[in-house]
Structure formats: C-alpha cells, structure tokens
Amino acid sequence: MPPDAGRVAEQVARQSYGKLIAFLAARSRDVPAAEDALSEALASALRVWPERGVPDNPEAWLLVAARRNLMQAARHRTVAAKAQMTISLAFEEAEERMNEAGTAVFPDERLKLLFACTHPAIDSSVHTALMLQTVLGIEAKTIARAFVVSPEAMSQRLVRAKVKIRDAGIPFAIPPRPALPQRLAAVLSAIYAAYGLGWDGLDGEKEHHSLAGEAIWLGRALLAVLPDEPEAIGLLSLMLHCESRRSARRDSDGRYVPLDEQDTAAWNVIMMAEADALLRKAGGFERFGPLQCQAAIQSVHAARRLSGKTDWQALATLYAALVMMKPTLGARVSQAAVIGRASSAAAGLERLDQLDARAVASYQPYWAVRAFLLAEAGDDTAADAYIAAIGLSDSPAVRDFLTGRLKKARQATQG
Template structure:
C-alpha cells in the first residue's frame, strides 16, 4: 500500500473509529493515541503479511486492543481509577463491528461535543476537523489563515477544556441545538472547502473529504432542516455538480471559465436550485443561502461570458452585510472586476493586502485583476507569491503556466 493510499484510509476511517470509541471513554487523547498505535502497526505489518479484507474493521479492532494496552499501563491507572471499567466495557463488546447507522449517530454526537459553546469558536472548529476527519494541524491552519503552532495550541486547550468541564458526549436538544448549529455548519463547510482544493498532495481535490462533508450535512439536515442547513447543502451540491469538469485525465486544473459545462451534473444542479429556493421562502436569509445563490448563478450560466456578474456582485454586497470577512471582500472585488470595473476592484483589493498576507487565492486574484488593467509587473509578482504559497502540486502547475505565459509576452 502506497503512503498516499494509507493516508486516505486513515482520514476516511478516523472520524468513524473515534466516534465509535467514544462510547467507551471520552478521553480523546487516549483514543487518538490508540488509533495512532493501530496505524503504526498497519504500516509495519501490511507490507509483509498483506492487507486484511476489511481495512477499516481491522483498524477498529486493533485500536480497541491498543486502547486496552494503554489503559492497563500503571501510570494511566494511577490517574484514572475508572480505567478497569473502560477495559471491561471494551472486552464485553469485543465482537462489535463498525455499524454505519450507529456510527452516524456517534459522529453527530462527536461533532456537537467538539462544537460545545464552552469552547472558543475557532477551537471548536479546529478540534472537530482534527478529531472527526483526521486533518493535520497544517491543513486546519490554512483554513483559519493561521500558523500550525497556533492551531495545535487551540486543539490542545480545547481537549483539556472538555476534560475539565466534563462536557457531555450527546446531541443537544431545544434551544441549545439552535445555538450550537451555526458552529457545526461552519465545520462542515470547512471540511468541504478542504476537499475542494486539498492543501497537501499531488491531486487537486480529495473526494473522500467531500463525501464526509456531504454525509454530515445530510445527517444534520435529517435532524434539523433549517433554512441555513438547506442553504449549505445546496451550496455543496452546486459545487459537487461541477467537480467532474475541474480536472482532466492528465490531472490538469481547469478553471471555471474554461470548463466543459456538458460535464456538469445538471440534475444535481436542478435539485440544489429547488432546495435553495425552498429555503429562501422560509424567512431571514443567511450566509450559506447567499453563497449558494452565487454558486447557483455560476452553475446555471450557459457560458462564462453569459454569467450574470452584476447579480453576483449584488449578492456579495448582501453577504458582506450578513457576514463580513476579508475573503468575502476578496470575492466581491473579483465580481466587481468582471462587471467591467477592474480599476475600482484593484483599488479595493489593495486594501485587503494586510489581512490576506498568507492567503494564496488573494495573490492569484490580484494577478488576474492586474492583468486586466495592464499592470503586468504587479501581476508577475503576484503570481510568484501565489505559487510560493501553494502546496497543492496541481494548482502550482496551473499558476506556473499562467506566470510563464505572462513572462513570454
């Protein structure tokens, strides 16, 4: 098994196994350490002994055994007198397999536990991404536009808070469910964003993370079909419908203007549009519904040239009032440029430089808009900065091609 294949397996099974193990103990560090032990055993054994038929089930079984080993250690038992009860519980259910229906509920409990209001907002999201999906602190740092060290500190403090406050491992009810839902939706959206343009590795996207985000939003929608839950689901559906056209057989990145729209899944686009329109009739409009409306305009445009940029710009104006952020303002500038106001867009873009200093899409957008106003030196420098900040090799190759074309003009 190649390292990339093993990494994919680990991330696919990580949240499922952690969710299942939390039925025995809520010690997240202990669970993750046991799972890491199981992964190391797999790396050592599988090349010589061969892979088991069910890789996920094997990891689950070995994680339980490695957890028992850790629970039996004298230093752990000294500080955790309840460890024998955990061992008895695991051994009593030793034959229990990973059941998808049970795991769905367990993962929903896990995501709400990680998103508890007793935790700082950014720590909730970071912990869920780390615990539920097995993302690295580096990947999570990219989503937050912050350093890996800072993100690791947030995750560590969040785990400590869960222990100290004895935060219950359960799905909230009533008003608490409404209060904690926005953080859960933000987590799911960040998971999907990471799948849409994976930071690490050679491929442009990570389909298994997208599948995880879709599964989670479906679970949440089944529990609470609010307008924003439906809006986020529609947003993800619009993006997923266009996924087949984003990359060709040679793994070359194909930007939206050049995509073959005949490859888009029109049935999925129609379903997303129906879901979005139904959510818009339910009352106040939230940020996910607005983003879905923007994505819907892109998805339903017959061609890039026929995209309704004035309407998209108007929606970004609304989005800024609902949920202002430098990234939203960046997208607003891009829409303004395509409305034929590139000079004005570039001026606004310049004001975002400090906020988006380490954000690769900022420099890619700056380069594109600079080309529109014939500032080619600025565009070259911006492309170079975007390439430097890009860790995905497919994106890097695309941006390098754009830079080379500009250098050869």
C-alpha cells in the same frame, strides 16, 4: 504474506478514523485516550495483518483492538468504577458487533463528536481545527498550514482542547433546541472548512477527494438530524454545487481551468439539480443566511450551462448581501472580482484598494484577482501582482495557469 496488508491498514485508517474515534470517545469521554488506543491498534494491524492476513472486516478488527487498548489503559489509570463499567460495556458491545455475520456495523457518531468539539467551554478559535483532526483525521501540520500558524502551536491548542473535553465532562450529544443556533453555526463552519481543504487540495486528488466526500457525508448526516435548519440545507447545497464541477477543473492535459472557462458539459447536472432543489427548500424557511447566499452564488454560476453566459450583475447583488452578513476577507476579494466583471476593472480595483494591506499581503486570491483586474485595465503592474500570486500558490497546476496569464500580460504591455 499479503503484500497489500499495510496499504489496507492505511486505507481503513484514512476512511474510518473519525468514525472509530467518535465511537470510542463517545463511550470513554476521553478523546486523547481514544486516539492513543486507535493508534496502537493501527500499529498492531501493521504487525499482524501481513503475517495472518487481512481480516474480513478490518474496521471491526481495529475497533475491538482499540477498545482492548482503552480497557488496559483505564486499568493502569485505576479509573473510577463507573467509568470502568462504561468502558467494559462498550468493549462487549464492540465484540458483539464484530462477531455479527460478517457485517460488524457500528453506529456512526461523528455528529456527536462534532458538537463536542464545538462546545462553548472550548475556545472558539480551535473549534474548526479540533473537528478537522478528531472527526476527519487530518494531521496537525496540515491544519496549521491552513490556519497559518506553526505546527507546534496548533498541536498544543488541539491537545488542550481534547483534555478540556475530558476534564469538563463535555457531553457527546446533539444540543437541546435553545442552545442549537450558536452551536450549529460552529459545526457548519467546521464541515465547510473540511470541504474547503478537500477542494483546494486538488493536486493530492485521491486523498482530498475523499475528504470532500466525507464533508458532504457529514452535511447529509447533519441535515437528516436537523431537517428544518435552512443554513444546514444551504451548506449541503453549496458543497454539492462545488462538487458537481470537480471533473471540469482540469482539462484533458491536467491543466487548471478557471470557473468561467470550464466546459459546462463536464459538470454533473444531477448533483446540480439536487443542489438547486435544496436551495429552494432552504428559501422556504425565509431565514436567509451566509451559507444559503454562497449556495445561491454557485447556482448563478451553474446557470451558465443553460444560458451560455454568466450573470455578473446577479452575482454582484449576491456578494453585496454576503459581505453584509459575513464580511470575510475571501468574500470581499471575490466581491471585487465580480464587480470587476459586472462593472469595470477600475471599480473592482477600487474595492481591492479598500482592504487592509496587512491582511492581504500573504493572501493568494487577492493577488490573483488584482493581477487579473490590472491586466484587464491595461496596467503594466499586473506582472508584479501575478508574480506575487504565483509565489503564494501551493498548487503546481494553479502556478502554471498563472504563469501563462503572466506571459500574456507582459506581451500585452510590450505590444
């Protein structure tokens, strides 16, 4: 009995979930049914593989098993003949691909599923969450935490959206050119949100690193289909710049290291070079958007490896442009932090004070930035802000870092 059969099943599910769901749903036009069929296939794998051994191509085994489950469910629902034929043909295709000489490669149709998830017929507030679950297999409770809603509410929204895709007959396809700009913005936002979850969740290193990698893959796949979309180019540049610094975010003892203190020798210069080349390519279209602006911000940070210092004035200029284009809370808090470095702590605090008190009350980055600027200004209320930032942080490593800053702030005011 192979002891690792269950682990292999979990690994395949984690790595191939979105690809399998996209393949199944693109043919059945039914996301909930595809999810149920794949869930049953995974349950079968956990029963069968320990006894019979892990198949040579686990992904293809799951695909065929899920397709069989879809067919059986379709018969029970007595679907229309046309739908039954579609399911049957797709099943035959899956069987044929599985039997190919050990490769069983099937088309990756996650981009089509991405555009289906961001269709105008679906409430825009659920676009990103729907993509995160269906394309990347992230659990509803994790998504709910990221969107600060209850798991029950998020699950209900996701179920309604999936039913909408099925009942409205939403196509699984890249939209025509006239409809592309609005649809593309939603897809780019969803991919970046997926990368953000992988980036922020560094304490769950292996799982989240995989999620970040999947988001980068989706960015590359989207760019291959739409090579002349500057914001798609900007997104990939942005993600690569961030990813190039992954190994520098912890020191040798596993402690969190903020960006401006990271060892630039640990940055991936090859990845940064690709990111900068993409940014230059995007600039050639002369359609500057928020994702390109964020990539440019990361490029300024990356330049420290050559100059030895951070150009805070350049960052202040870029953040002013970003806030004009997309005045999100995160952008405005980051702008205040940069102004605090480029000008003075007092100027940065003045920007923070302009934000809605209710909006920032539970926003951890706000309190971390505020604490830093108060400490720089010699204000003894920095300790209170650090305590708030520590309490709102999900990362043990970040909490430890902020606790160290808190101690230094207290020592400074007592001394």
